[in-house]
Amino acid sequence: MIRFFYKIMLLGLCALPVGAQNSLKLSPIFDSGMVLQQNDSVAIWGWAKPHAEVNVCSGWNNVPVKGLADSSGRWKVRIKTPSASYTPYTLSVYSQNDSVRFTDILIGDVWFVGGQSNMQMNFRGNPDQPVLHAQDILLRCRHKGIRLFRVENGYSIEPSDTITINGKWTSATPDNVKEFSVVGYIFGEKLHQLVDIPIGLVQSAHGGSVAEAWLDRKTLEHFGEFNLDLKNKKIDPIWYTFEPTVLYNKMLAPLLPLAVKGVIWYQGESNVERPEQYARLFPELVRTWRKYFEKENLPFYYVQIAPYNHPKTNSAKFREVQLQLMDSIPNVGMAVTLDVGEPDIIHPARKEVVGERLAYWALNKVYGYTAFGCRGPEFRSMEVKDGHAFLKFDFAPNGLSFMGKEPTGFEIAGEDKIFYPAKVRITPAFWGNEGLEVWSDQVNVPVAVRYGYTNYVDGTLYNTEGLPASSFRTDNW
CATH class of the missing domain: 3.40.50.1110 (SGNH hydrolase)
Structure with a gap:
């Protein structure tokens, strides 16, 4: 019987109406209509009278969590949250004669x-x-x-x-x-x-x-x-x-x-x-x-x-x-x-x-939907053959694409470190092993290639998931 009345008392506390006094306050991040992080130990904090006891009661478990305000009135408690749902919950906070109640919490x-x-x-x-x-x-x-x-x-x-x-x-x-x-x-x-x-x-x-x-x-x-x-x-x-x-x-x-x-x-x-x-x-x-x-x-x-x-x-x-x-x-x-x-x-x-x-x-x-690519092509290596540079890339599992654009932004240099606009094409190979062939008639022996290495460029290099490559360079000049 005592346990029954104690449970009724706790449920009553969790349903307290909003108090008329204002010594109990919470951070504005806590309010009706908020979303709280699922499956976490969520901190709830605010201010009350110095050294006052503060209780926080959630609508998903109806068990008050007790905290104590410090000498400045600051308090903080932690409450455990359940898994995500669209069920609207309440959150009640009370201290002495003051109370605050939030509704429509997801x-x-x-x-x-x-x-x-x-x-x-x-x-x-x-x-x-x-x-x-x-x-x-x-x-x-x-x-x-x-x-x-x-x-x-x-x-x-x-x-x-x-x-x-x-x-x-x-x-x-x-x-x-x-x-x-x-x-x-x-x-x-x-x-x-x-x-x-x-x-x-x-x-x-x-x-x-x-x-x-x-x-x-x-x-x-x-x-x-x-x-x-x-x-x-x-x-x-x-x-x-x-x-x-x-x-x-x-x-x-x-x-x-x-x-x-x-x-x-x-x-x-x-x-x-x-x-x-x-x-x-x-x-x-x-x-x-x-x-x-x-x-x-x-x-x-x-x-x-x-x-x-x-x-x-x-x-x-x-x-x-x-x-x-x-x-x-x-x-x-x-x-x-x-x-x-x-x-x-x-x-x-x-x-x-x-x-x-x-x-x-x-x-x-985070959510395990691995069907979505998230990383664009990134330069991996360069090999020079017959005056042309051949570049390989990571994060292009199904190859590269210009997505219908005219490829621009590519430059190539020899040992003199002078860069010239370069021609480029995608070199077909085995699946997942495509690369770029880059060359210029003004560079006989390529040493370095750059892509988009200027202030402004309209990117034209993608993987087949439609994710663009970052600007990059093969040199460190």
């Missing part, structure tokens, strides 16, 4: 959407920079199982437990999707269509941001190379995104330790003039973000910057670094965009294909 996979302007760019586009097929995509936005959370822009020169993010969970209606990342939404849409579970997308991306803006002070102190004395520096109210730590402090730290399935990332244009540093910084970012999100092998899929006529540098060097990092960082993948860039616009209109190529990585590597 359990599924949560993906973090990060980066700079090409990730932040929504369906409105920019002045004279439209998003291709934006209206057509919005016409199909009726996915009740996709939920969106968009963090509003802001910065802070110092971290603090009292900083909160601005944003709210919304459903994937045309009105809400229109304000969301195009790349991020397309990624989530493709997962949802095939995997058929609720998908939560949390966007925290800021135009113009450098990678170091998304890292904490301690990490950057250990890394070195950055001026972290921001208190004594006049921060530009417009260009603050070029400062280290400021976006981590405001747009990332208040979300941590959010339970997520993985990260998609589109950033690099603001670091393009520092490829050698990025070769060291990006691995540190991935490693540190995995620590932030408390998953050592968190899937992390990123976008190679698209071709564009950068005024001060040859961005092919940066793209080369991004390509090489795919082999040196575990459990990452890169969406190549060599065929979607625009010579004079840094924000390409073709965003849909970028989201799709990121989705191929997740579908293949």
Whole structure:
């Protein structure tokens, strides 16, 4: 009998109405309509009266989990989540005389959407920079199982437990999707269509941001190379995104330790003039973000910057670094965009294909749909015969293709290191062993071949899965 009344008491606590007082608060990332990560120990946190007991009760097991606020009122508990489903659940939080109750919670996979302007760019586009097929995509936005959370822009020169993010969970209606990342939404849409579970997308991306803006002070102190004395520096109210730590402090730290399935990332244009540093910084970012999100092998899929006529540098060097990092960082993948860039616009209109190529990585590597290729051709070896260079490639299991385009962007050089435009053809061989034959009448003995190794190029080399090759070079000059 005592056990029966105790169970009734617990169920009553889990059904408490929303309290009128406001000393009990949760991070804005927790709200009605949210998606929580399935099969995880999900952290729930907020603020209450100092030293107050806090109980969190979920609608899927009706067992309160107890926590205790510290001297500042900050508290955190962990609750275990079930497998994904479309069943709407409730979550109740109560402390002393205060209570909060959230409804319409789905359990599924949560993906973090990060980066700079090409990730932040929504369906409105920019002045004279439209998003291709934006209206057509919005016409199909009726996915009740996709939920969106968009963090509003802001910065802070110092971290603090009292900083909160601005944003709210919304459903994937045309009105809400229109304000969301195009790349991020397309990624989530493709997962949802095939995997058929609720998908939560949390966007925290800021135009113009450098990678170091998304890292904490301690990490950057250990890394070195950055001026972290921001208190004594006049921060530009417009260009603050070029400062280290400021976006981590405001747009990332208040979300941590959010339970997520993985990260998609589109950033690099603001670091393009520092490829050698990025070769060291990006691995540190991935490693540190995995620590932030408390998953050592968190899937992390990123976008190679698209071709564009950068005024001060040859961005092919940066793209080369991004390509090489795919082999040196575990459990990452890169969406190549060599065929979607625009010579004079840094924000390409073709965003849909970028989201799709990121989705191929997740579908293949995370969800086990290996029918989807996710990696384009990558140069493996070169052999010279009779004045022609013969190149072999990995990740072209059924061979190469120009996809109906005229092959461009190929150059060839001899020992004098002078590159000339090259002719090229696909050399048929055994299945899976096709390659390229490259030559120029101006080069008798080829020593090196380059493809797309310029700021802007319209990529023309693919595998038969339609995935483009990155720019590459066979030399190290």
